[in-house]
Amino acid sequence: MSKIQITWSKLIPLRDEDIKKxxxxxxxxxxxxxxxxxxxxxxxxxxxxxIKEKLExxxxxxxxxxxxxxxxxxxxDFVFRYAVVTDESIQKAIEKQMYNTYLPEANLERPKSTxxxxxxxx
Amino acid sequence: MTLIIALKSKDGVVVASDSKxxxxxxxxxxxQKVFKLNEHxxxxxxxxxxxxxxxLDQIKEDLNYNTGISNLAEQIRIKGxxxxxDFFEHLIPEKRPLLxxxxxxxxxxxxxxxxxYKLNSKDNFVPRKAVTGFECIGIPxxxxxxxNRLYDSxxxxxxxxxxxxxxxxxxxxxxxxxxxxxxxxxFSETQEFKELTSEEVEKLKKKTDSVQLSQKSKFYPEDPExxxxxxxxxxxxxxxxxxxxx
Numbered sequence: 001m002s003k004i005q006i007t008w009s010k011l012i013p014l015r016d017e018d019i020k021k022x023x024x025x026x027x028x029x030x031x032x033x034x035x036x037x038x039x040x041x042x043x044x045x046x047x048x049x050x051i052k053e054k055l056e057x058x059x060x061x062x063x064x065x066x067x068x069x070x071x072x073x074x075x076x077d078f079v080f081r082y083a084v085v086t087d088e089s090i091q092k093a094i095e096k097q098m099y100n101t102y103l104p105e106a107n108l109e110r111p112k113s114t115x116x117x118x119x120x121x122x
Numbered sequence: 123m124t125l126i127i128a129l130k131s132k133d134g135v136v137v138a139s140d141s142k143x144x145x146x147x148x149x150x151x152x153x154q155k156v157f158k159l160n161e162h163x164x165x166x167x168x169x170x171x172x173x174x175x176x177x178l179d180q181i182k183e184d185l186n187y188n189t190g191i192s193n194l195a196e197q198i199r200i201k202g203x204x205x206x207x208d209f210f211e212h213l214i215p216e217k218r219p220l221l222x223x224x225x226x227x228x229x230x231x232x233x234x235x236x237x238x239y240k241l242n243s244k245d246n247f248v249p250r251k252a253v254t255g256f257e258c259i260g261i262p263x264x265x266x267x268x269x270n271r272l273y274d275s276x277x278x279x280x281x282x283x284x285x286x287x288x289x290x291x292x293x294x295x296x297x298x299x300x301x302x303x304x305x306x307x308x309f310s311e312t313q314e315f316k317e318l319t320s321e322e323v324e325k326l327k328k329k330t331d332s333v334q335l336s337q338k339s340k341f342y343p344e345d346p347e348x349x350x351x352x353x354x355x356x357x358x359x360x361x362x363x364x365x366x367x368x
Binding site for chain 2: 007009010011032037039040041042043044057079081100101102104105121122
C-alpha cells in the first residue's frame with residue numbers, strides 16, 4: 001500500500017458563490033451535511049480533473065446521480081472539502097479509500113481502482 | 123455469558139462490556155467484567171465468574187505494569203499458566219474451566235502505541251495480538267461482524283465509544299445471555315483510565331439507536347478545525363505531494 005500526504009482545505013459551504021472561488025484543479029473531495037447534533041457527516045465522496053466544474057454540476061439540473069440529487073434537494077447546511085491531487089490514478093485510489101472509510105450513502109457504487117492508497121483523510 | 127470489546131482509536135482505547143452473568147436458571151445484571159490494571163492498561167475477563175475474580179486477585183499483585191503491554195501479556199501468560207496448572211493439575215487443559223482475557227494497553231516506546239491481546243486458558247494463555255484495531259471475547263459473532271463492517275483506524279475516541287456501545291446493544295438484542303447495563307471504559311497514553319457514567323452511556327445508546335448500518339459516515343464526523351485555508355492555484359502548485367512506497 002502506498003502512503004501519501006495531501007493537504008485538505010477547510011470546510012467550505014457548498015454554494016455557487018463559494019465554489020466559484022476555487023480554481024479549476026484536479027483532486028479529491030467530499031460533501032457533508034450538518035446533522036441535528038451539529039456535526040457534519042460525509043454523504044458523498046468524489047474525484048475529478050476539475051473539482052470546481054464537478055461541484056457546479058452537482059448543484060445543477062444536469063446532475064445524473066439521482067441519490068445525490070435527491071439529498072441535495074432536501075436542503076440543509078452542506079459543506080465540502082477538497083485536496084489537490086494531480087495524478088488521476090491516485091485520485092481514484094484516494095476516492096476509493098474515502099468510500100471505504102465513510103460508506104457514503106449518495107455514492108452509487110464503490111470507486112474502481114486497483115491501487116491501494118493510504119492518504120491522510122484530515 | 124459475556125461480551126467484552128476492545129477498540130483502538132486515534133486518541134485512545136475503548137473497552138466496553140455487558141454486565142450479565144448467567145447460571146442455569148438465574149441471571150444477574152450487576153457483574154463487573156473489565157478491570158483497571160493501572161491508568162493505561164485494562165483487562166476484561168469472560169468465563170467462570172468466581173474463578174475469574176480469584177484468578178485476577180492471585181496474579182495482579184505480581185505483575186509489573188511499567189514494562190509495556192506486550193511484556194504485560196507475557197507476564198500474564200507465565201502467571202496464568204502457573205496458576206491454572208496449580209489449580210487444575212488433576213485436569214487436562216481441554217477439561218479445565220474456560221477463562222478468556224482481553225488485555226488492552228500501551229507499549230513502552232518513545233511514542234507509545236495501543237495494543238490489544240487475547241489470552242485463553244485452553245491454550246495456556248498464549249497471547250494473541252489483535253491484527254485489526256479491535257478484538258472481542260465472550261459472544262463475539264455479532265460484534266465481530268459489525269466491527270469488520272464499521273471499524274476503521276481513522277476512528278476517534280468519542281466515535282469508538284459509540285461503536286462499542288452499538289456492538290453490545292446489537293448483540294444484546296439478539297442474544298439474551300448478553301445484557302444488563304453496558305459499561306464503557308477509556309484511557310490513552312496520556313489520559314487516565316476512566317469509566318463513563320451511566321448518563322454518558324445512555325447518551326451514547328440514544329445516538330446508536332438512530333444509526334443506520336449502511337451509513338458508516340455517522341461515526342466519522344468532519345473535523346471543522348482541520349484543513350488549510352482555501353487552497354488557491356498558487357498555493358496548490360507550491361504544495362508538494364510526497365509519496366512513500368511502503
